[in-house]
Amino acid sequence: MKALLSHSAGGPDTLVLTDVPEPGPPGDEEILLRVKACGVNYPDVLIIEDKYQAKPPRPFAPGSEVSGVVESVGANVRQLKPGDRVIASTGWGGMAEKLLVAVHRCTPIPDSISFEQGACLILAYGTSYHALKDRAKLRAGEKLLVLGAAGGVGIAAVQLGKAMGATVIAAASSEEKALKAKQHGADIGFVYPGDLDKDRARVMTESLKQLAGSDGMDVIYDPVGGDYAEAALRSIGWKGRYLVVGFPAGIPKLPLNLVLLKGCDVRGVFWGGYVNREPTEAANTIRELVKLCSDRTIEPLISARFPLKRGGEAIASLADRKIIGKAVVMVS
Numbered sequence: 557m558k559a560l561l562s563h564s565a566g567g568p569d570t571l572v573l574t575d576v577p578e579p580g581p582p583g584d585e586e587i588l589l590r591v592k593a594c595g596v597n598y599p600d601v602l603i604i605e606d607k608y609q610a611k612p613p614r615p616f617a618p619g620s621e622v623s624g625v626v627e628s629v630g631a632n633v634r635q636l637k638p639g640d641r642v643i644a645s646t647g648w649g650g651m652a653e654k655l656l657v658a659v660h661r662c663t664p665i666p667d668s669i670s671f672e673q674g675a676c677l678i679l680a681y682g683t684s685y686h687a688l689k690d691r692a693k694l695r696a697g698e699k700l701l702v703l704g705a706a707g708g709v710g711i712a713a714v715q716l717g718k719a720m721g722a723t724v725i726a727a728a729s730s731e732e733k734a735l736k737a738k739q740h741g742a743d744i745g746f747v748y749p750g751d752l753d754k755d756r757a758r759v760m761t762e763s764l765k766q767l768a769g770s771d772g773m774d775v776i777y778d779p780v781g782g783d784y785a786e787a788a789l790r791s792i793g794w795k796g797r798y799l800v801v802g803f804p805a806g807i808p809k810l811p812l813n814l815v816l817l818k819g820c821d822v823r824g825v826f827w828g829g830y831v832n833r834e835p836t837e838a839a840n841t842i843r844e845l846v847k848l849c850s851d852r853t854i855e856p857l858i859s860a861r862f863p864l865k866r867g868g869e870a871i872a873s874l875a876d877r878k879i880i881g882k883a884v885v886m887v888s
Contacts, residue, residue, distance in 0.1 A: 557575070557576060557577075557578050557652065557653040557654055558573055558574065558575060558652070558653055558864060558874075559573075559574055559576050559577070559617045559651065559652035559653065560572070560573050560574075560617050560618070560619075560651040560652070560864055560867040560868065560885075561573075561574045561614075561616065561617055561645075562603075562614060562615060562617070562618060563615045563616040564603065564614065565604070565605055566604065567604070567605065567875075568601075568868035568869065568871040568872040568873070568875070569857055569868060569872070570604065570867040570868075571604065571618070571651075571867060571871075571877060573797075573864065573865045574615070576652070578654055578833040579655060579656045580656075581628065581630075581652055582628055582629060582630040582633075582656055583630050583656070584630045584631045584632040584633075585599060585630055585632055585633065585658060585659050585660070585880070586629075586630045586633070586656050586657060586658055586659060587626050587627075587628070587629050587630065587633060587636055587642075587656070587657055587659055587662060588626070588627045588628045588656055589622065589624045589626060589627065589642070589644060589654065589655055589662075590624050590625045590626075590627045590653065590654055590655070590888065591622050591623075591624040591650060591652060591653060591654060591655060591658050591887040591888060592622075592623050592624045592625065592672075592675075592886075592887060592888055593621045593622065593623045593624075593671045593672045593674070593675035593865075593884050593885065594619040594650035594651050594675055594852075594884065594885040595619075595620075595622070595650075595675040595676045595679065595680075595882060595883075595884055595885075595886060596619075596623075596676075596867075596870045596871055596879075596882070596883040596885060597620055597621065597679050597680070597708065597874075598802065598804065598870050598873050598874065598875075599620055599679075600618040600619065600620065600871050601871055601874060601875045603618055603620075603648060604618055604871070606642055606648070606792070608714055610647060610648070612647075612648050612649075616649065617648065617649050617650065617651040617652045617655075617804045618648055618650070618651055618771075618867070618871065619646065619648060619649060619651040619867075619885065620645065620646055620647055620648060620650060620679060621641070621643070621645055621646065621650070621676075621677075621678040621679050621885075622643070622644050622646055622650040622655075622657075622675055623641070623644075623645070623665065623671040623672070623674035623675040623677060624641075624642065624644075624671065624887075624888075625639060625640070625641055625642075626638050626639060626640040626641075626642060626657055626662075626777075627654065628739065629659075629838020630659070633659050635659065636662060636664070636717070638840060640664055641664065641665050641666075641667070641671070641674075642662045642663060642664050642665060642800060643662070643663050643665055643674040643675065643677055643678060643819070643842075643846075644657045644661050644662045644663070644678075645661050645678045645679070645831065646661065650885075650887075651864060651887065652664075652887070653864075653888055655783075655888055657660070660679065660835065660839070662841070663678075663842045663843060663846060664846075665846055665850075666846075666850050668850045669805040669846065669849050669850055670858045672856075672858055672861065673849060673855070673858070673883045674849075674882055674883045674885065676708070676856035676858065676884065677842070677845050677846065677849060678842060678845075679709075679827065680708040680709045680712040680856075680882065681706075681716070681736065681845045681849075681854065681856075682827050682831075682841055682842060682845065683709050683712070683714045683801065683825060683827040684709050684712035684716050684722050684777070684836070685712075685716055685841055685844070686776060686825060686827055686838075687713065687801060687825040688700070688713065688716055688717055688720060688775070688777070688799075688801045688842060689716075689720070689841075690830075690837075691784050691799055691823045691824075692775045692797045692799055692823065693797075694717060694720050694774075694775055694860065695720075695721070695722075695869060696720060696721025696722065696804070697721060697722070697772075698722050698723070698728060698774035698775060699712060699722065699723050699725065699768055699769075699771075699772075699773050699774045699775070699793075700713075700717040700722040700723065700724050700736070700773070700774065700775045700776075700777065701725045701727060701768070701773045701775070701776045701777065701788060701791065702714055702717065702724060702726050702727060702742070702765065702777045702780075702877060703727045703748075703776070703777065703778045703779065703780045703784055703788060704723070704725075704727075704728065704779045704780040704804075705726035705727055705728045705733070705734070705737040705742060705745075706728045706732075706733030706734070706736050706875075706880045706881065707779065707879070707880075707881070708879075708880060708881060708882045709779045709801060709802070710726070710728070710737065710777075710779060711736075711737065711856075711857045711881045711882075712854070712856075713741055713777045713779075714726050714737050714740055714741050714742045715740055715741050715853075715854045716848075716854060717741075717775075717777075718741035718742070718743075718765060719741075719848070719853050719854065722774075722775070723743050723744075724741060724742045724743050724744070725742065725743065725744045725746055725764075725767050725768070725773075726742035726744065726745050726746065727746045727747075727748055727764075727788075728745070728746075728747060728748070728866070729747070729748060729749075729750050730747060730813055731745075732748050732880075733747075734746060736846075736857070736881070737882050740855075740857055740881075746763065746764065746766055746767060748760050748784065748787075749825035752782075752783040752784065752787065757786070757787040757838075758787075760784075760787040760788075761787045761788075761790040761791055764787075764788065764790075764791035765790075765791045767791075768791050768793065768801055771793045771794070771880055771885070772791055772792050772793025772794065772796060772818075773788075773791050773792045773793055773796055774796055774797070775791055775796065775797045775798075775799065776788050776789065776791075776792055776796065776797075776798045776799065777799045777801060778799060778800060778801055778802075779801035779802040779804075780802070780803075780804060780805050781800075781802060781803030781804065781805045781807055781808050782803070782805025782806040782807060782808055782871070783805070783806075783807055783808065784817045785808035785810060786808060786809075786810060786811065786814075789810060789814055789815075789818075789820075792800065792818050792820050793818070793820075794818060794819050794820070795818075795819050796820040796821075797820065797821050797823055798820060798821065798822045798823065799823055799825050800822060800823065800824050800825060800830060801825045804877075804885050810822065814850055818839045856881065856882055857880065857881030858881060858882050858884050859880045859881045859882070859883070860873060860879055860880055860883040860884070861883070861884050861885075861886055861887050862883065862884070862886070863885070863886055864887050864888075865887055866885075867885045870883045870884075870885050
């Protein structure tokens, strides 16, 4: 079988399509999965450069969420059988034609969800649902500001926020991206500058305050970080909730006097920690997302599809912020 492997630390161009032996028979609590599609996520950018918290032994294939068909099951597996369609969270290994997966990491999907849609549900939508439902406790009628609103987690937050009854302000770095977010449910599109200095940050804050009205933003979803964080935080309202999701623009330093004066909360969102520490609740979240997708309440925006041999190009496109929504590697 074929796998796209990282043999040494480096960028996407270091990945090599390699013939490897098929995985052995599944262990007692495992399944052997024939991978159909693999979602591309920002951790894939970091893990091949040894900049992620997980550092698997080499060689390994990137790819942390997959969809596919169960080929065989371990002796103690009762909830799945050969032929079942599933999605799975793998950490890495997804850019391979087959892999072994612990059964507790798998969730069945109906025929109404395509394999490429399924490969986009766990990380982006899991992160956003956990953020808005569990961490922010978003309520109908509240104002939700989503930064990076045209990325994978951003589009997910827009769709889920709208489904929860919020007024969604989608902030993105271009008119095209803001329009795409509006097409996927946002009430208002907002374009922030691609490079912030103090004057532009001040203008961004004042513009967001005008969009929020006198009460300010109730919830801010920030998967961007950098200088955008403080500019957005200044638009938050009394007892607002600021969700820290990611830092592709850099790790920000927030002035805590703003937190005091606004009476607001800064709440971390770590989907991986949630899965490891509260596995039952996380599994319930994924099942809820499967239902929402099957009902067409949410629908992943897939703007780019790549064959397995071009998986490195998929990761590079994500790193260069060329992807709107999600990129998917079609494995088989």
